[in-house]
Amino acid sequence: MPKLSAHDRTAPTPPTVARQLVHKHHAAEVLLTGWRRLGQDRFVVSARWPGNHGFYAVRHSRHDPLLLSETVRQSFPLLAHEAYDVPFGHHLVWETYAWRLDPLALRADGSDAEVELRVRAREVGRRRGGVALLSLAYDVVREGIPLAAASSRFTIQAPAVYRRLRGTRADQAAIRPIPAPPAVPAASVGREDPCDVVLAPADTGERWQLRVDTGHRVLFDHPVDHVPGMLLLEAARQAARAARGRPAGCVTAMDTRFHRYAELDAPTWIEARRTGADAAGRTRLAVTGRQGDHTVYSCAVTLDETKPGPR
Known part of the structure; x- marks a missing residue:
């Protein structure tokens, strides 16, 4: 699978990660642009916030705070698949998510904003040779300026386990x-x-x-x-x-x-x-x-x- 795909906005934009890696159908909703490993269970994920967004829209000259949450959420499948070899088709089940940000760092001027997520895995749970749980901590910076801190924990379920868990609702x-x-x-x-x-x-x-x-x-x-x-x-x-x-x-x-x-x-x-x-x-x-x-x-x-x- 290719690492990068073109963002399908009408205006040309730099590439983003492949939409499959962040569990998105519409490539225009992909916010992440890349990732790299810093060390054992430590990563940097890069993202680009559009100058405006149809749903997470700029209001009062500020980017939408929940754009941060969608950016963090997209990093879950990216790191699960790319850094921890979780197979496609497995389900990521959100358990907890906490964040806080500096609203002054949300300033918007109509241009895209470059955002960097510095990620540390605080807990990596394994079962039968695969990763079954990840607890991640984030320091988020925007163009070098501290923007937010976040943490999240989610479990990873194989398709057969998920079907048993969900029953007929699967x-x-x-x-x-x-x-x-x-x-x-x-x-x-x-x-x-x-x-x-x-x-x-x-x-x-x-x-x-x-x-x-x-x-x-x-x-x-x-x-x-x-x-x-x-x-x-x-x-x-x-x-x-x-x-x-x-x-x-x-x-x-x-x-x-x-x-x-x-x-x-x-x-x-x-x-x-x-x-x-x-x-x-x-x-x-x-x-x-x-x-x-x-x-x-x-x-x-x-x-x-x-x-x-x-x-």
């Missing part, structure tokens, strides 16, 4: 996702396009139904048998903004635990409540997603409510 063709309910107003969660809103009204101002649009080009880049983790992070961001009435609020940190799969054929209910403030005075909220009697994920969100600058 058959994507048999799943009937529930229809997406009408969205809350896009402006209330900091969105311009209603198609990008992932919350629907519920019975209180701090509770919403998750809107799952399996036709969304970015959040559902390819078919999956469960609600993607990036959609759940976007729901946490939108819930924090809606709960505080701060649609322009900038998320500066998240600490997320994925407890179980969020299924496509059952409603997921999102709740948000304020829990305090961090040392800088930024609001902290607890966001949870539930299906039936089960919590599917929980996320501590830090929201900078400072009035942003010009768009």
